[in-house]
Amino acid sequence: xxxxxxxxxxxxxxxxxxxxxxxxxxxxILPGDxxxxxxxxxxxxxxxxxxxxxxxxxxxxxxxxxxxKDVFTKLDFGPSLQYRDQRVADILASGLPVSAAxxxxxxxxxxxxxxxxxxxxxxxxxxx
Numbered sequence: 001x002x003x004x005x006x007x008x009x010x011x012x013x014x015x016x017x018x019x020x021x022x023x024x025x026x027x028x029i030l031p032g033d034x035x036x037x038x039x040x041x042x043x044x045x046x047x048x049x050x051x052x053x054x055x056x057x058x059x060x061x062x063x064x065x066x067x068x069k070d071v072f073t074k075l076d077f078g079p080s081l082q083y084r085d086q087r088v089a090d091i092l093a094s095g096l097p098v099s100a101a102x103x104x105x106x107x108x109x110x111x112x113x114x115x116x117x118x119x120x121x122x123x124x125x126x127x128x
Contacts, residue, residue, distance in 0.1 A: 020068075024060075024064055028060045055078075075089060076089060077089050077092070
């Protein structure tokens, strides 16, 4: 069991890296602008230029390098573009207790079901 856990921990960064690389590549290849909102609205030109400079959207390699450095060293995902005055890390942290509780409940329910001696037939009402 410890070998399995160790192997999964070794695989995790590789899988995460592949997912990030594919997502990042698709984001830069597909047409569109990350500053354009779903409704088709765009911020004023000064704000667009400031955001492009801040996030280095003109240079995808620099953007990826700086983004990865901040994410992996500081666990800083930057400010939310949808929720003003909130950081992505704060939004994720606010949902973490609920997600962890649901995950643990699912694990507990699965282990209880696997270790239970009751079968679905024994829970059926008897005909007598």
